Amino acid sequence: MATAGEPRGRLLEELAVVSRRYMASYALFNQALADHVGLHPTDVQCVNLLSLEAAPVTTGRIAEMTGLTTGSATRLVDRLEKAGYVVRERDAVDRRRVLVGTVPEKIAEFGRMWERLGAGWYGLFDGLDDAEVALIIGHMRRTVDFSAEQVARLRSGDLEDPSGQAS
Numbered sequence: 762m763a764t765a766g767e768p769r770g771r772l773l774e775e776l777a778v779v780s781r782r783y784m785a786s787y788a789l790f791n792q793a794l795a796d797h798v799g800l801h802p803t804d805v806q807c808v809n810l811l812s813l814e815a816a817p818v819t820t821g822r823i824a825e826m827t828g829l830t831t832g833s834a835t836r837l838v839d840r841l842e843k844a845g846y847v848v849r850e851r852d853a854v855d856r857r858r859v860l861v862g863t864v865p866e867k868i869a870e871f872g873r874m875w876e877r878l879g880a881g882w883y884g885l886f887d888g889l890d891d892a893e894v895a896l897i898i899g900h901m902r903r904t905v906d907f908s909a910e911q912v913a914r915l916r917s918g919d920l921e922d923p924s925g926q927a928s
Contacts, residue, residue, distance in 0.1 A: 794878070798871070800844060803827060807837055808846050808863070808871060817850060817862035828912045846871070 788802075795802040810826045811818070818826075824834035838861050841847040846867045852858035886894055914920065 798844075798874070801837075801840065803829070804837055804840055804844075804846075807841065808868070811847065811861070811863050812868050812871070817860035819858060819860060823861060828909075828916060 791802045791805060795805045798805065807823060807827055820834050820838055821831055823838060824831045827834060827837070829837065838847060838849070842849065845864055847861050847863055849859050849861055852860050
């Protein structure tokens with residue numbers, strides 16, 4: 762393990778600080794976006810995740826995607842339905858199931874706003890070659906997986922560190 766005085770240790774310290782600023786800046790951006798569209802920040806991210814799905818999903822799937830309980834996911838769907846972002850529909854195959862689908866016009870409106878806000882996003886990568894962009898993609902994928910694991914740990918109350926100490 763690198764110590765703080767070594768080049769790798771200094772880099773890891775800087776990475777820790779930059780990572781915290783990065784996460785905070787995204788959370789603050791998400792809050793500002795949510796305020797702008799009149800939604801809760803979790804609702805904004807649910808709209809984002811639903812727009813990535815190929816087909817309507819159950820409220821249980823929304824609970825899985827967001828890490829919410831099914832009751833909280835139901836209330837989230839209620840808010841999104843009231844705001845016009847989603848509709849509930851009966852599953853054509855299993856009429857007992859209710860699916861949540863996005864409203865194309867609202868998703869398109871959301872997408873246009875996202876395009877205006879993110880117009881400079883690709884410019885951030887102009888000076889990078891394909892290998893560097895691939896490295897960032899790999900990091901983001903690992904971060905998504907790691908974050909999901911940490912959310913599960915937090916929700917389960919499993920806060921033991923590797924040495925066996927509870928937090």
